[in-house]
Amino acid sequence: MIENSERTEAPGRPVVLRLARYLRVLEKLKGLGLVKVFSNNLGDAVGVTAAMVRKDLSQVGVQGNKRGGYLIDHLLSELRRVLGRDRGREVILIGAGRIGEALLSYRDFEGEGMRIVAAFDSDPGKHREGPPPVLPPDRLSDFVRQRGIRVAIIAVPEAQATTVFEELRSAGIEGVLNFTPVDLKCAAEGLSSSGCTEDCPEGCVVHNVNIGLELENLFYTVHFRKASL
Amino acid sequence: MIENSERTEAPGRPVVLRLARYLRVLEKLKGLGLVKVFSNNLGDAVGVTAAMVRKDLSQVGVQGNKRGGYLIDHLLSELRRVLGRDRGREVILIGAGRIGEALLSYRDFEGEGMRIVAAFDSDPGKHREGPPPVLPPDRLSDFVRQRGIRVAIIAVPEAQATTVFEELRSAGIEGVLNFTPVDLKCAAEGLSSSGCTEDCPEGCVVHNVNIGLELENLFYTVHFRKASL
DNA sequence: TAGATTGTTAATCGATTAACAATC
DNA sequence: TAGATTGTTAATCGATTAACAATC
Numbered sequence: 001m002i003e004n005s006e007r008t009e010a011p012g013r014p015v016v017l018r019l020a021r022y023l024r025v026l027e028k029l030k031g032l033g034l035v036k037v038f039s040n041n042l043g044d045a046v047g048v049t050a051a052m053v054r055k056d057l058s059q060v061g062v063q064g065n066k067r068g069g070y071l072i073d074h075l076l077s078e079l080r081r082v083l084g085r086d087r088g089r090e091v092i093l094i095g096a097g098r099i100g101e102a103l104l105s106y107r108d109f110e111g112e113g114m115r116i117v118a119a120f121d122s123d124p125g126k127h128r129e130g131p132p133p134v135l136p137p138d139r140l141s142d143f144v145r146q147r148g149i150r151v152a153i154i155a156v157p158e159a160q161a162t163t164v165f166e167e168l169r170s171a172g173i174e175g176v177l178n179f180t181p182v183d184l185k186c187a188a189e190g191l192s193s194s195g196c197t198e199d200c201p202e203g204c205v206v207h208n209v210n211i212g213l214e215l216e217n218l219f220y221t222v223h224f225r226k227a228s229l
Numbered sequence: 230m231i232e233n234s235e236r237t238e239a240p241g242r243p244v245v246l247r248l249a250r251y252l253r254v255l256e257k258l259k260g261l262g263l264v265k266v267f268s269n270n271l272g273d274a275v276g277v278t279a280a281m282v283r284k285d286l287s288q289v290g291v292q293g294n295k296r297g298g299y300l301i302d303h304l305l306s307e308l309r310r311v312l313g314r315d316r317g318r319e320v321i322l323i324g325a326g327r328i329g330e331a332l333l334s335y336r337d338f339e340g341e342g343m344r345i346v347a348a349f350d351s352d353p354g355k356h357r358e359g360p361p362p363v364l365p366p367d368r369l370s371d372f373v374r375q376r377g378i379r380v381a382i383i384a385v386p387e388a389q390a391t392t393v394f395e396e397l398r399s400a401g402i403e404g405v406l407n408f409t410p411v412d413l414k415c416a417a418e419g420l421s422s423s424g425c426t427e428d429c430p431e432g433c434v435v436h437n438v439n440i441g442l443e444l445e446n447l448f449y450t451v452h453f454r455k456a457s458l
Numbered sequence: 459t460a461g462a463t464t465g466t467t468a469a470t471c472g473a474t475t476a477a478c479a480a481t482c
Numbered sequence: 483t484a485g486a487t488t489g490t491t492a493a494t495c496g497a498t499t500a501a502c503a504a505t506c
Contacts, residue, residue: 207450
């Protein structure tokens, strides 16, 4: 039953998030002119133990030198490969309202090799040439197919969330970052764990960014800490 | 060493997030006129097993009826109490840029009993009466003390993140929701796990909403799924 | 009583941490 | 060789799931 061949086992979500963090630290270290790094250092920078750093790296097949630590250049290119930095990572945005506009002007993920290549909004007043262009919804499907887009961000009002999600799915989108407070369910039912990630049998992944829940949780934590001191 | 008295054990973060979800579903069910609910139903609505629902509820001391399930009204008031809905949950916002404005106009958490009572921005052009008012940074400290504010949202440019954080801490803020990609470290070092929550020895909790990391992770998941089919 | 649902205990699972053998 | 660091195996921890006794 178990594939025991070439491929290493698929790392889980927490591992991937840490790999992305290692990558950022490594870029900064390289910028400082460093050449080698120990699991020790990386762990300190990201706030995890050295053992975990080594385990994460070995899990994705990245090797170090028994005594010399890891070569930063090697680590950089390996992590970029694993995380898919080499492929084009283009995303579309649905909804050019306040959150949408904020994301459009948030140039930060370009540095990470990701790019919003178009936005879609039903309000004609929002349309513009770009880049990135803001287009009417009826151009969504063609755009996705022609450009081979696989990932979308949903930043529409709550009421439109499920409709938009259906449209994205039928256009062939495989991954969604959802900023609405709605739990997007995939056709049938099921889902939801810690409010972050969810899986869709037929092949669409939804990650939820639920600001209200995060804030709720924060209030709770703050209150509880105080109460327990 | 273990306190075994009155108080139930502190529920972890995943439990609290689920409790908040149960609460939302319950509010809708009540709106529909229902009176009772089974762990079964709640589980379906939130996407977890019935056993987990019962465990979560019993963990915070909420009881049902052995055969009749749970009374929605009872559940509502108990969950509201546990989650602290009864106390005023006021938060301030630092940074009235694009993300900040989006949050200000995001009336959604008012329904959840949380409210942004003021924003602060160093650009005088942003200042206004409100409500909520947008104020200059030098009024932050007094405002926090006078109103007893404990929680803040940081939505400033990356470069200002750490400075703002220090100011908040010295003003006595105990919890921060951080929208910048910077890992806010508490005075010294240490921190960071799955990129969501972090704990600060001296009593300030930071929850990070790192959109870039979420997107990175989504691209990865989508790519990997495809590769493994 | 019979049936159904809760509350809780035991089993499973995955992720983190600790320990240590391999090796440069 | 001695010292240091990796890669991996075993132990721990927490959270989820399964099972079931209690009881309305």
